[in-house]
Amino acid sequence: MNWVERLKSYDRTLLEMHIGSVFFGLVCQIAGLIFAEDKLRYSCSLWLGILLSVVSSIHLYRSISKVLDYEAEAASMMTRIYFIRYAAVIIVLLVITFTGVLYPLIVFLGYMSLKVTALIQPLTHKLCNKLFRENE
Amino acid sequence: MLKNGRFYWTKGLVRGIIYGMLNYYGREFGIVAFAQVKESMKHKKPYDKSVYRTLVLISQCSINMLVPICMMTLLGLYLDRRLGTGFWMIILFFVGAVAGVNSVYRLIKRVLSREE
Numbered sequence: 001m002n003w004v005e006r007l008k009s010y011d012r013t014l015l016e017m018h019i020g021s022v023f024f025g026l027v028c029q030i031a032g033l034i035f036a037e038d039k040l041r042y043s044c045s046l047w048l049g050i051l052l053s054v055v056s057s058i059h060l061y062r063s064i065s066k067v068l069d070y071e072a073e074a075a076s077m078m079t080r081i082y083f084i085r086y087a088a089v090i091i092v093l094l095v096i097t098f099t100g101v102l103y104p105l106i107v108f109l110g111y112m113s114l115k116v117t118a119l120i121q122p123l124t125h126k127l128c129n130k131l132f133r134e135n136e
Numbered sequence: 137m138l139k140n141g142r143f144y145w146t147k148g149l150v151r152g153i154i155y156g157m158l159n160y161y162g163r164e165f166g167i168v169a170f171a172q173v174k175e176s177m178k179h180k181k182p183y184d185k186s187v188y189r190t191l192v193l194i195s196q197c198s199i200n201m202l203v204p205i206c207m208m209t210l211l212g213l214y215l216d217r218r219l220g221t222g223f224w225m226i227i228l229f230f231v232g233a234v235a236g237v238n239s240v241y242r243l244i245k246r247v248l249s250r251e252e
Contacts, residue, residue: 020194031206105229109205112233119199122248126172127190133142 007034016124017057020117025050029111030093045102049110056085059094193247200243201236208232 028046036042048129063081067074089111097104209232212225 023194024198025197026203028202031202035206058189105209105226108229108231112201112237115237116197116201116240119237119244120194122244123190123194123197127187130187130190 045106
């Protein structure tokens, strides 16, 4: 199985979100290479944030597919999962803030890629369709 | 001395073989790559332009997100230094993030409505 087939077998929406995250990370990385004082610390912070957003999107995807089986309790389960995800992110941010190893705001910027990729998903969907030579 | 001489002789031979191979195969590779580029230019895919356009749009969205965050963070830094406080940067960073998301949302909405 070549890499295109492997990518096709991956869930398409998730793949598009990850492509968007990585693309956003690349743009932020270029901006950081120009403006950041401590480039290594900036890059580590940014890519940790991107990693957090990728893990969050996988968690969201898995939890949605799990919640679909529970019709009555779906809403409450989803709220609980949502709080668990945000609590995990807040814990990571607090650890980073108190240890001072990385920039917490840049980690949060990387995590914001989750929002950006959700918004630009129609564009990444189109891009993936063109790349995989699919009409729809 | 003799050992060193033999070593240099062997090293020279190996280097000569590698350079020769690189020169020969490198030239071959260059010719093949050039032919492939020429061929692809002939059969240029009609979607190429839209792929680039989409890539540019995605980068524009990322820049739209980044610019308000950077501007507001810089303003916060300036205010913190000027007023001797330590919270303006954090508050304005989040304001910038909200403004960035809003800007990306408006851009995507405009692009999608234009395409429809």
